[in-house]
Amino acid sequence: MIVYIIRRLIAAVLLLFVVTAVVFVIFFEVPRLGGQTADDLASRYVGKTAGPEQTHLAAERLGFTDPLYEQYGRFVKGLVAGADYDTGTSVEHCPAPCLGYSFKTQNAVLPDLLDRLPVTLSLAAGAAVLWLLGGVATGVLSALKRGSVFDRGAMGIALAGVSLPIFFTGLLALSIFSYNLKWTPPGGTNPLDQDNPWDWAASLILPWITLAFLYAAQYARLTRAGMLETMQEDFIRTARAKGLRERSVVIKHGLRSALTPILTIFGLDLGLLLGGAILTETTFSLPGIGQYAVIALRNQDLPKVLGVTLIGAVFIILANLIVDLLYAVVDPRVRTS
Amino acid sequence: MRVTAIAAGVALAISLSACGGSSGDGDSDGGGENSTPEFNAGVNKVYNPSDTKGGTLKMANDADFDSLDPGDTYYGYSWNFIRNYTRSLVTFKSAPGEKSNELVPDLAESLGEASPDAKTWTYKLREGIKYEDGTPVKSEDVKYAVARSLDKDILVNGPTYFNDFLDLKGYAGPYKDKDPTMKNFKAIETPDDRTIIFHLIKPFSGFDYLAMLPATAPVPAAKDTGTKYKEHVLSTGPYMFASNELEKRFTLTRNKYYDPKTDPDTGRKALPDEITVDLNVNQEDIDQRLQAGDLDVAISGLGVLAETRATILQDPDQKKFSDTADQARLWFTSFDNSVKPFDNIHCRKAVMYATDHEGYLRAYGGSSGGKIATNLMPPLIPGYKKIDLYEFESKPNGDIDKAKDELKQCGQPDGFTTNISYRAERAAEKATAETLQQSLDKVGIKTELKAYPQDDYGKIYAGNVAFSTKNQLGLRVYGWGADWNDGFGFLSQIVDSRVIRPAGNTNFNVKDPEIDALLDKALSTLDTKEREGLWADIDQKVMEGAYYLPGVDAKQLLYRPERLTNVFITNAYNMYDYTTLGVQK
Numbered sequence: 001m002i003v004y005i006i007r008r009l010i011a012a013v014l015l016l017f018v019v020t021a022v023v024f025v026i027f028f029e030v031p032r033l034g035g036q037t038a039d040d041l042a043s044r045y046v047g048k049t050a051g052p053e054q055t056h057l058a059a060e061r062l063g064f065t066d067p068l069y070e071q072y073g074r075f076v077k078g079l080v081a082g083a084d085y086d087t088g089t090s091v092e093h094c095p096a097p098c099l100g101y102s103f104k105t106q107n108a109v110l111p112d113l114l115d116r117l118p119v120t121l122s123l124a125a126g127a128a129v130l131w132l133l134g135g136v137a138t139g140v141l142s143a144l145k146r147g148s149v150f151d152r153g154a155m156g157i158a159l160a161g162v163s164l165p166i167f168f169t170g171l172l173a174l175s176i177f178s179y180n181l182k183w184t185p186p187g188g189t190n191p192l193d194q195d196n197p198w199d200w201a202a203s204l205i206l207p208w209i210t211l212a213f214l215y216a217a218q219y220a221r222l223t224r225a226g227m228l229e230t231m232q233e234d235f236i237r238t239a240r241a242k243g244l245r246e247r248s249v250v251i252k253h254g255l256r257s258a259l260t261p262i263l264t265i266f267g268l269d270l271g272l273l274l275g276g277a278i279l280t281e282t283t284f285s286l287p288g289i290g291q292y293a294v295i296a297l298r299n300q301d302l303p304k305v306l307g308v309t310l311i312g313a314v315f316i317i318l319a320n321l322i323v324d325l326l327y328a329v330v331d332p333r334v335r336t337s
Numbered sequence: 338m339r340v341t342a343i344a345a346g347v348a349l350a351i352s353l354s355a356c357g358g359s360s361g362d363g364d365s366d367g368g369g370e371n372s373t374p375e376f377n378a379g380v381n382k383v384y385n386p387s388d389t390k391g392g393t394l395k396m397a398n399d400a401d402f403d404s405l406d407p408g409d410t411y412y413g414y415s416w417n418f419i420r421n422y423t424r425s426l427v428t429f430k431s432a433p434g435e436k437s438n439e440l441v442p443d444l445a446e447s448l449g450e451a452s453p454d455a456k457t458w459t460y461k462l463r464e465g466i467k468y469e470d471g472t473p474v475k476s477e478d479v480k481y482a483v484a485r486s487l488d489k490d491i492l493v494n495g496p497t498y499f500n501d502f503l504d505l506k507g508y509a510g511p512y513k514d515k516d517p518t519m520k521n522f523k524a525i526e527t528p529d530d531r532t533i534i535f536h537l538i539k540p541f542s543g544f545d546y547l548a549m550l551p552a553t554a555p556v557p558a559a560k561d562t563g564t565k566y567k568e569h570v571l572s573t574g575p576y577m578f579a580s581n582e583l584e585k586r587f588t589l590t591r592n593k594y595y596d597p598k599t600d601p602d603t604g605r606k607a608l609p610d611e612i613t614v615d616l617n618v619n620q621e622d623i624d625q626r627l628q629a630g631d632l633d634v635a636i637s638g639l640g641v642l643a644e645t646r647a648t649i650l651q652d653p654d655q656k657k658f659s660d661t662a663d664q665a666r667l668w669f670t671s672f673d674n675s676v677k678p679f680d681n682i683h684c685r686k687a688v689m690y691a692t693d694h695e696g697y698l699r700a701y702g703g704s705s706g707g708k709i710a711t712n713l714m715p716p717l718i719p720g721y722k723k724i725d726l727y728e729f730e731s732k733p734n735g736d737i738d739k740a741k742d743e744l745k746q747c748g749q750p751d752g753f754t755t756n757i758s759y760r761a762e763r764a765a766e767k768a769t770a771e772t773l774q775q776s777l778d779k780v781g782i783k784t785e786l787k788a789y790p791q792d793d794y795g796k797i798y799a800g801n802v803a804f805s806t807k808n809q810l811g812l813r814v815y816g817w818g819a820d821w822n823d824g825f826g827f828l829s830q831i832v833d834s835r836v837i838r839p840a841g842n843t844n845f846n847v848k849d850p851e852i853d854a855l856l857d858k859a860l861s862t863l864d865t866k867e868r869e870g871l872w873a874d875i876d877q878k879v880m881e882g883a884y885y886l887p888g889v890d891a892k893q894l895l896y897r898p899e900r901l902t903n904v905f906i907t908n909a910y911n912m913y914d915y916t917t918l919g920v921q922k
Contacts, residue, residue, distance in 0.1 A: 047493035089563025179629035
């Protein structure tokens with residue numbers, strides 16, 4: 001098992017380097033293929049009154065005139081050994097692992113991301129609990145009561161959940177619960193600024209529910225389909241024939257088997273969310289990694305975009321690793337193989 | 338049960354709104370006062386006047402400031418807001434409507450004293466002005482502040498007026514020329530701790546406008562942290578930074594060393610005890626929070642979203658809490674004269690006549706978004722004169738016959754083909770391009786629409802001479818706002834042929850020596866009325882040359898939450914004045 005984990009970790013590190021290389025090419029080389037010069041890239045880092053000479057000097061200072069492999073080499077070196085950045089008035093040291101330095105906001109990328117991570121973690125963890133419990137429970141009940149009013153109602157709501165975008169449900173929820181009923185804090189409330197756990201939860205309850213509504217809908221439909229298929233299997237009939245209680249049949253045998261694909265998707269979804277719940281954080285103005293990604297893209301701040309992408313990739317790879325390990329717990333067949 | 342609760346909440350909100358604003362208890366500087374909530378109650382008069390101090394003024398921004406550093410900012414709302422924590426030599430008077438266009442001394446005792454040739458300007462600092470740490474402000478701090486703002490490699494965002502007008506003799510700022518005595522910076526003299534003398538390379542009759550720029554707010558050299566200075570600007574204004582979380586929020590609290598006795602002319606009120614500014618907040622949420630009374634000001638001053646605007650204007654209970662702010666901003670379409678056949682004035686005139694001006698206005702939201710513009714200068718600019726050479730007002734849907742006649746004179750009786758560029762993210766500009774396409778099609782001018790990203794629109798695409806020529810961008814949908822409400826502030830960057838550069842242009846179509854000469858004449862004319870007449874003459878020349886197709890003189894709809902006091906629109910910034918606002922606790 002330990003060898004397996006080490007092998008997976010090495011593969012994960014290699015995969016991260018591949019991701020950085022691909023992202024680097026996308027943001028630094030593809031624009032050149034589209035006709036943009038190093039000066040064009042640098043024009044995002046100078047004022048609107050800058051002349052061509054000034055822009056070219058900026059391109060040289062930022063290293064955009066160097067060959068791509070040199071730029072990438074500097075980035076990787078920064079990851080491993082740290083880097084120094086000349087701001088023009090001082091030299092800023094960015095310790096390893098240095099994900100880059102923004103010349104727009106004049107600060108290193110990693111501290112920014114770490115500063116915002118707790119908000120994203122708070123959002124993703126709470127929402128994940130809600131959608132996993134709500135979605136799976138609804139899916140199981142729908143499968144067991146197939147064709148009932150509950151089943152039809154739940155699947156109807158699930159369809160709405162899948163169809164309605166967060167920027168609609170989120171704004172609607174804010175309008176009703178924050179601004180009319182005043183039950184919840186307004187948008188933009190930072191959960192980390194709250195004095196106690198209750199206020200922390202209150203500041204997140206709408207984003208949690210809105211986000212969970214979307215995911216729970218998908219999970220309910222997946223669980224229902226999985227359970228319907230599993231409950232028709234021979235081993236379920238055998239379990240019943242052995243006289244096991246229905247509750248045991250459903251939970252220990254049916255659900256356990258149907259959970260494997262759910263777990264796979266859960267890992268991916270959670271990893272993706274930890275890399276930034278872009279729509280939810282934007283709609284509720286939460287200062288997390290997703291909002292950071294939007295700001296970085298809007299300002300075309302390439303080091304920040306690269307940093308967000310990298311941290312997103314880290315979370316997805318880690319989440320998949322954990323899910324792979326959990327397979328062994330959920331499904332004994334994996335253990336034996 | 339839930340429906341009942343929601344209905345009760347809505348009813349409560351409406352009933353609270355209907356209570357209206359409370360009566361004021363103090364004087365205002367404006368041309369009238371008003372405590373009754375009604376549409377445009379904050380236009381040309383003070384709404385809800387009050388001298389009551391205390392409370393927290395809550396502001397939010399859908400994006401971020403370009404910089405909080407006074408030497409590195411170019412956004413209008415930033416120049417408005419920055420007066421809360423900095424004081425420049427001169428500033429605009431905080432008063433409603435036209436009175437706000439008046440320049441008044443702030444850090445200085447009086448407006449600048451000009452030499453007869455308008456090339457030397459002298460200011461004297463007031464006594465008793467201190468920084469937030471209690472140290473006194475000296476003239477050399479103003480000199481240093483201007484010097485550091487010259488370095489556009491480091492402080493990239495601010496305007497370049499000081500670079501253009503000061504007699505720098507090659508001086509590039511204190512980050513490059515590290516001599517602490519700044520002996521190589523001879524463009525500014527400080528013979529004593531209170532006197533500051535500017536030496537210009539050419540006459541500039543309106544130099545007080547440059548003394549108004551935030552870059553003249555003092556910065557002590559010892560406290561300058563370069564690109565990091567924006568994280569904590571040393572205050573000279575009524576407020577100072579209590580906290581600053583980059584890209585998230587910042588809070589201002591009272592500066593105990595600000596003495597209102599040293600600030601008799603500007604009209605600052607400094608009423609709230611605290612000002613909070615949330616950054617990067619979703620604009621839809623900002624609109625909702627304003628209407629719910631949870632937020633006091635949308636700091637960008639750009640008004641509510643188009644969909645919110647429609648809702649507010651249709652609901653009398655909401656409309657009475659809103660104001661329409663005229664903007665010193667023109668939405669226009671410019672010609673690239675290097676793209677044939679626009680090198681021929683008659684082909685340009687054909688477009689002027691063929692355009693559906695009502696359609697142009699509809700693209701910007703109809704009458705709530707502005708009014709049909711007939712010439713270049715917006716009405717808010719002092720010296721504005723109405724010029725309607727192409728009968729936009731009497732023929733708001735265009736004049737097909739005259740357009741065809743111009744096409745004949747241009748040698749293109751059957752029309753021609755060209756391209757229209759616009760900023761992809763801007764729905765109004767896309768709608769403008771579409772309405773132009775339809776109206777020009779009626780006279781045989783076939784067009785193809787080209788969308789480009791707004792961030793690179795000027796530098797890489799439509800404002801880049803080589804790109805525009807290569808891609809035959811004959812018509813360019815765009816807009817322009819005045820840096821300040823003055824003919825030079827509005828016109829210089831869009832009609833002076835000498836500002837044309839390879840990229841980042843707003844103007845690359847007006848290359849008229851007569852217009853350049855008129856601009857130079859205006860800059861050396863010290864008499865205000867005469868100078869304003871020259872701006873109008875330039876406007877006339879530009880319209881005669883058919884260099885620009887004026888579209889819409891812009892307006893915005895601002896929302897004025899019930900608990901705000903001392904609310905009025907300042908024409909100087911075309912939004913609420915941010916130094917006078919207070920809140921009911």
